[in-house]
Amino acid sequence: MDANKKWLSIPKEIRSQLRNNVFCAHCTDVATIDKFTIVDDQFGILLRGKCKKCGHEVARVVEDA
Numbered sequence: 001m002d003a004n005k006k007w008l009s010i011p012k013e014i015r016s017q018l019r020n021n022v023f024c025a026h027c028t029d030v031a032t033i034d035k036f037t038i039v040d041d042q043f044g045i046l047l048r049g050k051c052k053k054c055g056h057e058v059a060r061v062v063e064d065a
């Protein structure tokens, strides 16, 4: 399964929770990831995008269940 399909196989509510719970090193706070792409990762998939608040690059691994 490709990374994008894996992401879309996650229920919508969980996906939005994950997107709203990304740590931003610039804000030093929890942020929402924006304009992200999904790539394969060793442990599952990786969301790579920008902090919605400040635009700093953020990433989050979503581990395979």
Ligand SMILES: [Zn+2]
Residues within 6 Å of the ligand: 024, 025, 026, 027, 028, 031, 051, 052, 053, 054, 055, 056
């Ligand atoms: Zn930020």
